[in-house]
Amino acid sequence: MSMTATRRDTSTRQHIGELVRDRPSARTGFDVVISRTGRGGDGLSPQDRSWPGQMRRVGREHLRMWGLDALGDSIELLLSELVTNGFRHGRGGPVGVRLWRTEVCVCVEVVSGGGAQVPCVREAGVSEESGRGLWLVDAVADAWGVTADGSCTWCLLAVPRTV
Known part of the structure; x- marks a missing residue:
């Protein structure tokens, strides 16, 4: 899967980006496929609208199991924004959500x-109720990007180094 980073690169971010491109075949985390019950776009069903919250809870629990509680707020925001975007702007098929980690990063796809x-x-206008999701992802994630075909949006958080 070809991925392009959209964040400013430092040596750490470049290293993390290389890990994503060459991600291990055996990963620790979860991989779910969610069938939509609405029509996509503004036609989201109540069940579709519930998935971002469910993924936040699952993501935080995985971080707890991994001893990475310090990343909890960030991973919740990233999962919420990307899963919401997947339902709102995807082509209408299932939405796949993956959370995995290596020794140096946690990745959401x-x-x-x-x-x-x-x-x-993009810059959302003051009166707009949406349009800030990727701005938040850009502000919180250490790196993020989109596959060339636009089918997968991913982001990374660096695992804090232990002293």
Whole structure:
């Protein structure tokens, strides 16, 4: 899977980006495929709307199991934004959510079949109720990107070094 980073690269971010491109075949984490019950876009069902919250809880529990509680708030925000975007802007098929880790990073991947255009950070107007999700992802994640076909949006958080 070809992935392109969209964050400013430092040597740490470059190293983490290399790990994503060459991610291990055996991963620790979860990988779920969620069938939509709504039509996509604004046609989200109550069940579709519940998935971001469910993924936040599952993500935080995995961090707890991994001893990475310090990343809990960040991973919740990242999962919430990317899963919500997957349901709102994906092509209407299932939404795949993966959370995995290596010794140096935790990765979130959301596969939603892509949308009409490749996701990008934009400036939402003061009165707009949406449009800030990827701006938040960009602010919180150590690196993030989108596959060339727009089908997968991913982000990384560096695992804090132990002293």
